[in-house]
Amino acid sequence: MKKNVIEKTIEYLSTFYKADATALEALTTLCFEGKVAKGKDLQPIGHTCRTIYINVEGLLRIYYFKDGIDITESFEKENSVVVRVESLFSGRASRKGIQAVENTTFVSISAPPLFALFDHHPSLERLFRKVFEAGYIKTVNRLESLQFHTAEERYRQLMDEQPDILQRAPLKHIASYLGMTQVSLSRIRAHR
Amino acid sequence: MKKNVIEKTIEYLSTFYKADATALEALTTLCFEGKVAKGKDLQPIGHTCRTIYINVEGLLRIYYFKDGIDITESFEKENSVVVRVESLFSGRASRKGIQAVENTTFVSISAPPLFALFDHHPSLERLFRKVFEAGYIKTVNRLESLQFHTAEERYRQLMDEQPDILQRAPLKHIASYLGMTQVSLSRIRAHR
């Protein structure tokens, strides 16, 4: 059972780049399955990000507070690599946390030993380089969306591209994710 | 003279990670110096991004059009790696172009041969992994700024963090960079 989840994760990661067998074996050593219940924090705010999570089933969100308001930076569904980039790559504490929006099954990989593996397994470094490149692309596209689209356009875009999120996450989180207030989102949904 | 610019570039790149000497030698082979005059496109809109530019001196911007309006996605000063991420990492044509805001001296590195070098020089792959991680962090931070800060807050933030940009780039480009109209920016600058 646990084996299965980790195998699925390795398969998923292999869609980014096919690392060689010995490298994947070493990687498997670092993989651990875990679960978080809906509403619970997988990682609280204030910690340094030293773990790479792969969401296997469920829904997570990265969030933080601005002026006491809870803001969802991103939603991460099944088959997503979940990290707080600014912290993982800089070694600084993150002002962001990871919380379960649904009961979630994940695989965790401790980052320091993973990065150490890179020295002996360049194919692993390449794999994760491509994983992070993909995340980078997503972030750039989201930036564009926030930079010059109206609130309504952003909502329609989400409806087109990820209609399931609308069903799975509470609207208050979706509102902040889209960079608007709950009230604004409600207005837009009321068609006008 | 040309040698000098390329040496400076290698030095700058080495601040991300110290690749070994043979790797850097191979990298130097791929470096070419170039210049673009103010107002000219270094890369026009519509091309696939296959070149990595390092801005040595001057100011560039990445831009695109939305509904016929020129939008500056980012400014890139001296000591910046300049690529259109969504294109370079996906191989798809970019809707974005790179334009010189000031007369600019740059070094270009052709991406396909660079990526090929990675196979023989893992330390180069690491170097560029770290380069792109740094860019990723910048983008995530910018996302946060656009997601829940007011127009005025975004302007103040730019004033704090990159006051030189205010001097070097026309306000119309700064306005779109900050995700607002020229009129709005003018209002904010008029203090109220």
Add this chain to the structure above:
DNA sequence: ATTATTATTTATCAAATGTAAAAGGATAGG
């Protein structure tokens, strides 16, 4: 089931931002 809690919608008003057009300023070329 009943109550308490949380989420969502609605309403009202104020503030921020966009649109359009005009008026100054600055700059470059002849």
Add this chain to the structure above:
DNA sequence: CCTATCCTTTTACATTTGATAAATAATAAT
């Protein structure tokens, strides 16, 4: 030096969005 062009500010007005509070709906806990 003068004109033409581009950049920036200003004005007036329309729209969007935010803030606050109250009403309603949904959910969880007992």
